[in-house]
Amino acid sequence: MSGRKTFSLAELAQALELEFQGEGETRLLGIAPLATANAGYLSFLSNIKFKAALQASSASAVILHPEIAVSYTGNCLLSFKPYLSYAQASALFDPLEKPRAGVHPSAVVVAEDVDDSVAIGANCVIEQGAQIGAGTVIGPGAVVGANSRIGTNCFIHANVTIYHGVSIADDVIIHSGVVIGGDGFGFAPSSSGWQKIHQLGGVRIGNRVEIGANSCVDRGALEDTVIGNDVICDDYTMIAHNVVIGDGTAMAAACQVAGSTVIGSGCTFAGNVGVVGHITIADQVHITARTLITKSILKPGSYSSGTGMMETGLWRKNAARFAKLDELYRRVVSLEQQLKIQEKDEG
Amino acid sequence: MSGRKTFSLAELAQALELEFQGEGETRLLGIAPLATANAGYLSFLSNIKFKAALQASSASAVILHPEIAVSYTGNCLLSFKPYLSYAQASALFDPLEKPRAGVHPSAVVVAEDVDDSVAIGANCVIEQGAQIGAGTVIGPGAVVGANSRIGTNCFIHANVTIYHGVSIADDVIIHSGVVIGGDGFGFAPSSSGWQKIHQLGGVRIGNRVEIGANSCVDRGALEDTVIGNDVICDDYTMIAHNVVIGDGTAMAAACQVAGSTVIGSGCTFAGNVGVVGHITIADQVHITARTLITKSILKPGSYSSGTGMMETGLWRKNAARFAKLDELYRRVVSLEQQLKIQEKDEG
Amino acid sequence: MSGRKTFSLAELAQALELEFQGEGETRLLGIAPLATANAGYLSFLSNIKFKAALQASSASAVILHPEIAVSYTGNCLLSFKPYLSYAQASALFDPLEKPRAGVHPSAVVVAEDVDDSVAIGANCVIEQGAQIGAGTVIGPGAVVGANSRIGTNCFIHANVTIYHGVSIADDVIIHSGVVIGGDGFGFAPSSSGWQKIHQLGGVRIGNRVEIGANSCVDRGALEDTVIGNDVICDDYTMIAHNVVIGDGTAMAAACQVAGSTVIGSGCTFAGNVGVVGHITIADQVHITARTLITKSILKPGSYSSGTGMMETGLWRKNAARFAKLDELYRRVVSLEQQLKIQEKDEG
Structure with a gap:
């Protein structure tokens, strides 16, 4: 991690492949919301509703839709998708430097198939047969189990635990405290108590997935638990064994999906949605906060349960x-x- | 972890103490569901509802109830409890090898009472006065606090944290990210803010308990938090201070039990059930998903709260x-x- | 951690600055509830409702309100706030000794600004530019990210993860498995999937805060996520990016607060309360268990949602x-x- 990064307006325009209006040499120290941006800061107007804040803002430059920019006299970057351009700019200003490649001397790396460009943090443990692809970062204290494969350019944060036999594709971000590949909850009743069903499946995670802190993705009973490409999950996401999640689906914090449920692509779940097991959710299904999905949803749309809040x-x-x-x-x-x-x- | 394990049908029959029909030398490479089993795989029919899948299956052998087997011409293992037999077979096929006994050189073991047959993983920390029984495995990065006792043949997975003064019996499995013995939530209001009540009790966990990833079991305020024998808890189970859970009770993911509540034996809680504090739940109580239990339940039965899902x-x-x-x-x-x-x- | 601590009644009276009645040399070995206290134990009567238990108790001394003590013939400590006095006594009897100052040889401490009086446990990682104040304890396996600052007399338990750029004030307790400063859930939709919004804000945590095991406090998108002084949070508290929580607010286990919501001071949330994003909660708002707060609450009071439990x-x-x-x-x-x-x- 180095100090703060700064850019001139012209440099930003070039990096984001946008046109700009105003003084290109204006120095920008960071990004801030319109309402609180001080001089030296870049801001953005993503919703025309907040146009009043634009005039009142002290930001030194603003990302604007060209139609708004026509009547704006300050410095601005012209974008047809200002919110997306802000997202792209946020990457440039991020002070978090990627750790240098290499294995920290305190790490225990039994695996042999670790690319030279990988950065393995202090006190990591990489078990036998694991594979770590080029450019990937494994944070301090993380554990990668035997024969698990992590692709290229992933960022596995500190104190993540990945069990054996897990497969993670490229450009995946996994936050601290996440557990991937713990046993699914499978037991057979017997006269002498619960007989554990050993969970022989694995977990497969697609490209460009992000999983929030302290989430759990359990390994499958016989086949794999599968998370598609471009899935984003906030903290405390609980994915039980044999769940399949389609590409691009987004889950806010603390969603819980019970075993063997299949969720389509392009779905959005608000916070703390629950899904019972063994059902199917179609593509493009949107669920409001705290809904419990109790049966299959076969057509796109918005679904809810619960009651409103009152005194x-x-x-x-x-x-x-x-x-x-x-x-x-x-x-x-x-x-x-x-x-x-x-x-x-x-x- | 070694390669895949294989068994002949006759070997499996012997190991599971079952009769078989068909060619005993048939080689079985793993277990798969009827619908997706390829040649070389063992499957099982646990519910007569799925009998059609039996005829369509490419499985090389199937665990069947003798009444079904009568009319089945393929290879099969005969079991009066096919699902239980599948559970037992799953243990045989599990490729996860128990780590070898010994203390990894990177582990910090201050405790003296650690059996020679214990396997202590890389970067573990075992504090003063802790006891670890024969055959137990402590995964990488796990921490066992001072004076805590872990019995025999337990499997404490990577990055588990066990505080001081915790007692865990035999054959217990604790998954990654679990915290046992963190402080219960006890504070007295005072004119200068919340006065912490030090949590002087411990945690006692019975035999053959399994606790899912990222669960929390808090230590008691004055007396112990107690989890009985044969209790199974999925990921994110939250057991507050001074809770007592009876033998054989099962909790699916993300159940939350508030302080001092006493839960009977043989109960089953579906996912994300909540229980308020200071109440009593009888034996053999069954709770549907996401119910909030707001008062004592004195008689066995099934209980629910919430509303259904709709557009x-x-x-x-x-x-x-x-x-x-x-x-x-x-x-x-x-x-x-x-x-x-x-x-x-x-x- | 040493053995059990004991005190005479007179010693306790002096330490707690209370008057006592009875035999000052009575030896007290610990604290127990009235109903289960054996001889040798201190107990307390915090609620006159339980007065019958006082007469039946075998406790060797009891913390009593002076009005009750008038008619009590046993040993007692006189307190106008017996529950608060019990809380204070619990600190005296806590057998958990503060670890000795010093850096364990297995810890990886890159940071230079670590006070000599700090105790850094085995296998900790303290990244570059981090600051750790006098008297603070960092438990085994904990990770403190670059440029994060932890104040004086904090207790960061084992396997906590603190990301870069987090600021924690004095006398803060953080339990195992907690993740502070993980990325908030921010993504912009684009034609090629979700574009990550880098989370450039930090986290600021006030004085005397306690955060329960496996909680998550996400870093802000542009500005900081803020937890005020004297806030207490039980296990599994989820605080999303840019949330602000006022002084003295208390949250029982598994409360979830979505992004940019502002919560007042002196609020109490029962277990598993959910709060949607971008709303405001006034001071002195009290929420019953499992309520989902779906809109701003502008006046103090008690609020609820959900349905009751039934067969x-x-x-x-x-x-x-x-x-x-x-x-x-x-x-x-x-x-x-x-x-x-x-x-x-x-x-």
Whole structure:
């Protein structure tokens, strides 16, 4: 990690392949939101709703849609997708330097197939038969189990645990505390207690996947647990054995997917969505926060469960009535019938 | 970890103490589900529902109930409990070899009471006064705190943290990222903020317990947190201080049990069940996914909370009505009274 | 960690700055609840409800409110806040000794600004530019990233991971498995998949904060994620990027706060509360277990969501009716209108 990186407006425009308006030599020290950016900072306007903040901002340059830029007199980078350009700029300003290639003397590397360009941190353990591809970083204290394969240009952060027989493709980021390949939850009842079902499958993770801190991806019972390409998972994602997740699906923090469920591609799950086991979710399914998905979803769309939040006093009353909801329904049906009878009587 | 293990049908029959039908010398390379088993694989039919898959399967041998086997012409192992036999077979095919006994040179073992047959992985730390029983494996990077005792034939996976004063019996499996004996959440309010209550109890874990990755079992405030024999917990199980869990209880992923609650034996909790503190759950209680248990359950049975999943548009309308459920109830009562009055008037 | 600590009643009275009644030389070996305390143990009566337990207890001394002590003939410590005095006494009896200052030879300490009084455990990694204040303990296997600062008298337990650029103030306790400063979940959609938004902010944690095992506090996108002074969080707390938590707020296990939400001071969240992103919670807001906070809360009070628990058979019926709740509401409205029309007709 070095000091802060700075760029001139013209340098940024070149790096991001964007046109700019204004003084190209303007020095930019970092990125900040419009509302809090001081002089020297780059900002961005991703949503026209916040246009008022643009005029009020002290940012020294702003990433703007060309249509907005027409009427803007300050320094700006012109982008048809300002939010995407901000994302690209964030990579340039990131002060985190990639560790130098090499194996730290305190690391225990039994594996032989580790590329020379790999950076293996202090106190790492790389077990026999593991393979680590070119340009990959293994953070301090991480453990890579026997015969597991990690592709090129991955970043496995500190204290990650990867069990044996796990396969991770290229450009994957795995955050600290994640456990990949722990045993799926499989037991057969027997007269002498639970008989463990050894989990003989592995885990396969695609390209450009990111997995948030303290997540768990369990190994399959017989076949592999599979995470497709371009899947992004926030912290505490729980993927049980034999789950399959399609390309590009995104899961916010603490989503939990039970065993053998198949999830399509391009889905978005808000925080703490739960999914029961052995079901199928179609492509392009979007789930609101804390929903429990209790059955297969066969068509794209947005799905939800739960109740809204309210003051506890009112909630108690409503929750008590929920316990009588079926009864209430029947009473309404009975009222309807009574009224019909009355109408008849009167008719 | 060695290469793949293979068995002949006759060898498997002997190892599992089962009869077989067919060619005993058939070589079996692994286990696979009926639908995807290739030649060379063992499969099993645990549920008569899937009998069609049996005829379609390319498996080279199948574990079958004798009643099914009567009409089956292929190779099979005869078992009255095919699923249990599959579980037992899975242990035979598991390629994960137990690490060799011995202390890795990079491990820091201050404790003196470590059996010669124990395997202590790279970069482990075993603090003063800890005891590790015969045949136990401590994975790389795991930490065992002062005066903690681990029994015989346990498997403590990589990067597990066991605090001081924890007691773990025999044949226990603890997956990576688990923390046993962290402080329970105890604080007394004071005029200068929260006064920490030091957690002076420990944790006691019974025989044949398995705890999934990244779980937490907190130490007791004054007495111990207790997990009985044959308890199985999936990933992210959260057991708060002074909880007691009875023998043989099973918890799927992400169950959370608040402080001082006592759970019976033989219970099954589906995924992400929550339990409030200071209550009692009877034996043989079964809880559906994501239920929040808000009060003691004194009789065996199945319990639930929550709402079903639906399309978000409909859900929003229903959830909005939930906020008026008590009002709705009262309006129905009022309608009923009105109708009775009318009846009287008309009577 | 040494053996058990013991105190005479008089010594305890002096240490806790309390008056006592009875025999000052009474030896006390530990603390226990009234119901299970044996001779030799100190207990406490924090709630007058449990007064019956006081008479039945075998405790050798009890912390009592002076009004209760008047009619108590045994040994006691007099406190106007017995629960707070118990908390203070628990610190005295804690057998966990602070590790001795010094850097374990197996630790990898690249940083230069580590106070001589710091205790750095086996296999720790302290990266370049990190600062560790006087009296702080870093447990075995913990990793402190580049340029992160940890204040004085903190206790960072084993296998904690602190990323680069994190700032932790004084007297902070962080339990095992916690990850501080992992990347917030920020991605911009692009035609070629998700473009990662590098998380350029840090994390700032105030004084006297405690964070439970396996929690995650993500770094900010552009500005810092902030946890105020005296905040206490139980295990599995998930704090997303750019969240701000006010002083003295308490969160029980598994609370999840989504990005950019601002939470006031003096709030208490029961277990597994969820909070959506980009909202504001006022000071002194109290939330019941498992509530999902879906919108800003602008005034103090207690808030809830969800449904009560019931037997699964009844629950299924009620949950099915929930799916028709809006329809039911409309039918009730229609009944009301019909009755009004009838009344008119009859009028």
